[in-house]
Amino acid sequence: MLTHATPPETDFTRLPDPGPDVFTAPLQRPAEVGEDWLEPAQRQYSAEEHRIWDDLYARQMQVLPGRAASAFLAGLERLDLGRGGVPDFARLSEELSGLTGWSVVPVPMLIPDHVFFWHLANRRFPAGNFIRTRETFDYIQEPDVFHDVFGHVPMLTDPTFADYMQEYGRAGWKAMRYNRLKALGALYWYTVEFGLILEGPEEADGLRAYGAGILSGPTETVFSIEAQSPNRIMLNVDRVMRTDYVIDDLQPTYFVIENFGELYHDTVDRDFDRLYRALGPGFTYANSAVIDVDDVLHRGTQEYALRGGRGSGAKPV
Numbered sequence: 001m002l003t004h005a006t007p008p009e010t011d012f013t014r015l016p017d018p019g020p021d022v023f024t025a026p027l028q029r030p031a032e033v034g035e036d037w038l039e040p041a042q043r044q045y046s047a048e049e050h051r052i053w054d055d056l057y058a059r060q061m062q063v064l065p066g067r068a069a070s071a072f073l074a075g076l077e078r079l080d081l082g083r084g085g086v087p088d089f090a091r092l093s094e095e096l097s098g099l100t101g102w103s104v105v106p107v108p109m110l111i112p113d114h115v116f117f118w119h120l121a122n123r124r125f126p127a128g129n130f131i132r133t134r135e136t137f138d139y140i141q142e143p144d145v146f147h148d149v150f151g152h153v154p155m156l157t158d159p160t161f162a163d164y165m166q167e168y169g170r171a172g173w174k175a176m177r178y179n180r181l182k183a184l185g186a187l188y189w190y191t192v193e194f195g196l197i198l199e200g201p202e203e204a205d206g207l208r209a210y211g212a213g214i215l216s217g218p219t220e221t222v223f224s225i226e227a228q229s230p231n232r233i234m235l236n237v238d239r240v241m242r243t244d245y246v247i248d249d250l251q252p253t254y255f256v257i258e259n260f261g262e263l264y265h266d267t268v269d270r271d272f273d274r275l276y277r278a279l280g281p282g283f284t285y286a287n288s289a290v291i292d293v294d295d296v297l298h299r300g301t302q303e304y305a306l307r308g309g310r311g312s313g314a315k316p317v
């Protein structure tokens with residue numbers, strides 16, 4: 001019997017009930033935001049904060065050509081994110097709504113999973129309001145406005161990717177019912193945050209990054225494409241959803257797609273019920289594992305991780 005955990009009549013305009021494994025408790029909701037976690041307005045930024053955006057932008061532009069996916073670079077240009085200063089969400093939303101129907105809305109910090117899904121399902125991208133400081137210029141733990149807007153928003157100009165993001169949000173309802181958010185989160189991690197795409201034949205050096213976690217920092221932009229250390233493996237949804245991930249260091253493994261249509265087909269056009277029923281509560285594969293079924297583009301040396309990773313002085317590339 002086929003059970004549809006997300007019934008076709010699901011009302012995605014209403015906030016879903018968080019399932020038992022939703023990471024809600026540790027998040028303290030600030031006084032100024034309601035159940036939707038939306039800030040009443042985008043922050044005002046100081047002149048120095050606008051300069052921080054400009055400097056982060058300039059630093060990325062030195063490394064992106066030849067490494068960022070063409071869809072990402074096209075989006076950056078289309079939205080003119082380098083016009084100077086932190087972009088205004090209202091103007092961004094206006095331009096995006098004409099292109100793919102998305103908007104960008106301000107949130108104070110990480111928001112609970114079910115609220116995040118709900119915004120995506122309604123084509124609203126929740127972006128952190130604050131910007132990092134000079135002290136945290138190279139590395140921040142929480143997503144700030146540079147990661148969220150520079151890293152994520154350009155891809156929302158791509159119609160197929162824009163649809164994928166909305167469907168990912170809608171997918172949260174089913175994953176919550178099955179208590180398998182971790183698995184769906186791994187898919188997000190290895191695509192939206194750390195995805196690579198093979199734009200031309202492999203021999204022609206066609207490997208590019210489209211993941212926001214890669215493209216919002218210079219080190220991982222170079223590491224993900226050029227380093228010998230990480231594995232680069234063709235994306236296999238069943239495999240990826242069983243794979244653990246690191247949140248505070250360069251990835252030991254990247255998963256590669258050939259185009260966004262294929263990503264859409266392998267995820268959206270497929271019923272995850274059977275998969276969720278087959279999955280255990282935790283992950284099966286370590287984040288550095290290479291397994292039998294893998295279609296391996298590059299088997300990494302894992303030298304960076306073996307030397308101790310972040311904080312050890314190990315050189316990324």
Ligand SMILES: C[C@H](O)[C@H](O)[C@H]1CNc2nc(N)[nH]c(=O)c2N1
Binds near residue numbers: 111128185
């Ligand atoms: C898997 C899950 O959807 C993911 O971790 C969510 C949780 N809450 C978030 N909240 C914000 N503000 N930004 C994010 O990217 C996320 N990611």
Ligand SMILES: N[C@@H](Cc1ccccc1)C(=O)O
Binds near residue numbers: 273
């Ligand atoms: N097709 C998936 C939904 C999904 C869409 C997009 C990304 C991931 C999952 C399901 O049946 O649940």
Ligand SMILES: [Fe+2]
Binds near residue numbers: 143147148151193212
């Ligand atoms: Fe992100």
